[in-house]
Amino acid sequence: MTENEAQIEKEIVDKGLTAARITPGEIDDTILTEQYHVFPGTTLTVCALTLKNGFHVVGESACASPDNFDREIGRKIARDNARNQIWKLEGYRLRSALAEAASYEELIAKPADQ
Template sequence: MSHSEQTIEREIVSKGLTAPRLTPTSIDEAIKDEHYWVAPGRRLTVCALTLRNGFIVTGESAATSSENFDEDLGRKIARDNAREKIWQLEGYLLRQRLHDA
């Protein structure tokens, strides 16, 4: 959970907003597995997050120069980029469930 997510989550809780919603924890729980690939030339990192239902979300990170490439940092950025996409997907699913109820 990022610092900004923690701040927003605290504000939501402090305001007593209790309607069905997504949380950073629910986003993390949607992730079943993760895999990483580093392209030849060591400037591009791709993260593939497999969700509970088998859907795969990808995120990328690219260093502008190979001298600045750091594999750990590339993996973190690529994962964060992939994880960010899950919010929209899970948001759609929650809205659909609320609509159908």
């Protein structure tokens, strides 16, 4: 969890926002493995995260000046970019589940003669 995410989480909790949502911890829990590759002769770093369900997300970083290239910084940025992809996927999954639950509630609330 990033420092910014921790601050946002605290604000959410402090405001008592208790509806279904995705947390940074849940995002981290979806990650099974991570792999990195720096393309030879470049500053392009790619991070591939394998999620627990077998899906893969990819993030990248590239340094404009080769003189400033640092392998560890490149890995951190590429991983953050890959991890950010998971938010969209998990948000979509949760929204679909909520919509499905709402449709089910509407269906069982209708009188049998309709």
